[in-house]
Amino acid sequence: MSENPYQTYDARILEVKDLTSREKLFTLRFLDPEVEAKFNFKPGQFVIVDIRGFGEFPISICSSPTRRGYLQLCIRKVGRMTKFVHKMKEGDVVGIRGPYGNGFPMEKMEGSNLILVAGGLGMAPLRSVLWYAIDTGKYENVWLLYGTKAYEDILFRDEIIHLLKHGEAMNCSVKLAYEVESPSCIYLEQGFSDRVCKGVVTDLFRGEEFDVNKAYALICGPPVMYKFVIRELLDRKLSPGRIYMTLERRMRCGVGKCGHCVVGTSVSMKYICQDGPVFTYWDALSTRGLI
């Protein structure tokens, strides 16, 4: 591989799938078999997508490293670049560099319970963790608490409903909170009355007992969500060192040079792209501006 960290590698879009009206799932594979063979990542890491002649943007990987041969990215149409990507079709080629960031410490958490708390688009990086946990079977129980706006906004809806139905067999318990009522939601609520409710993601903690000495919480969602979810976890006496969260910042270069993702103060400065994007709550307490 090239020594130039800014060089990207061609990857072909194998499949484009509409997830919602705003999000699409892109399945990619590197054209060069050597690059494909070397490319390995951890759940929670991100890549930089390069649309040649238009620019680059960072995006977290939402597939699991246990499923090799392809790479999946869930891309929301929010700006100029992502709008362009949404027009791309199967067979088109984009550039990819990475993976970047620290990722979740999956090995350290082996044998524990995982509490995944996702809000909206935060489901994307946590999907990687979810499938990793299910595929490896190295974790005792996995909870997924997922807060979404409406039924139409549920990312990976088929997979979520599948897990609602058959998750128990995989030691995986899914709970869903929605904010906007619709016939589909009510139907879902009737089918899984104990696990689907109207409300916000913190409502899903109600009635759940976690063995705090054996559990890790992994959070990803909009900035406003962290404070409330963390309070809920701390109320249950989960140690701040067992609370992991993945953050979104403006990662431009991904390699700790461009300075856009730097947060903190004179005693603790972090490059989100290299020191993160996964941090514990201890990090958040010692680094201002992290959450």
Add this chain to the structure above:
Amino acid sequence: MRYIKLPSENFGKFFKSLGEWGTLYAPVKRGGIYSFQEVHDPAEIALDYNRTMLPPKKFFFRPKEAILRLKNGRWEEEVEAEPTVLFGLHSCDIHGLKILDKIYLDEPADPYYKSRREKTLIIGISCMPDEYCFCKSLGTHFAMDGFDLFLHELPDGWLVRIGSVRGHEIVWENGELFEEVTDEDLANFKEFEEKRAKAFQKELPQEGLADMLDLAYNSPVWKKYADICLTCGNCNMVCPTCRCYEVCDRWMDAYSSVRERRYDSCFMENHGLVAGGHNFRPTRLDRFRHRYYCKSYFDPTAGYNCVGCGRCDEFCPAKIEHVKVLEEVRGSLK
């Protein structure tokens, strides 16, 4: 370290000999401003300059540069570097480069910065502080490494410190130009340094600086100065350690494009803007404070991100003084 002497009468020959190593750049006065320019004759150089507007970082990390070129659908790298001699760097600027090295040479190394750095000879020169300098209080007023040769002014020539193997080679090849250092030279060197140490008018006490600032996160002083600040980003551009950059692709014609990067400033509103409109430093206050935190961050291996060169003060259109802001913040804690 090896010390030798370059007598005044040999300076011209020595300078000419450096031309064999690469293109020569040195501080030149144009209008009221000093800047590093290509020179061919020692007479062009302003040896007694205070500071250039743009620091020497411009030679390694360019204000605007192409990093990749799109040809036939593929990115081609553009790592061009030619042998260069930077003559007359002050100690603070050498320290500034060391801080940039820490970022740009750390793995994965930036190939553009690295290739230029490797092909550049650094010749330091002693200076006298003016009203803006506060490098002494940050410990950057004297460089122990980071240069090939360092010239200290003596009444009848220069005391030369050799800081690298390349420095040794230059002296070796021009052996006839140099003399051994005498006790008198050393006494003169010491006298100059003592005189220089007394000449500093500004001081930034670094004791507990990082902690003090962290405690003063909510100090009203930040707000006071953020209101005066024009957020023009001048201080970022002229800072020898500021290294934020922005990247964009630019089409040259229908078939080729170039990926360029250029200096960016943390005072700009879109510096912390992410997709979807969330900005993690939305206000002028947030951005103003961030710069001071970034400059006062202490890295155990590279030191502070500020070297006390005084450029941000001299070139600030709002006349905001770095030391004064920090002192007021410190004062507000009491």
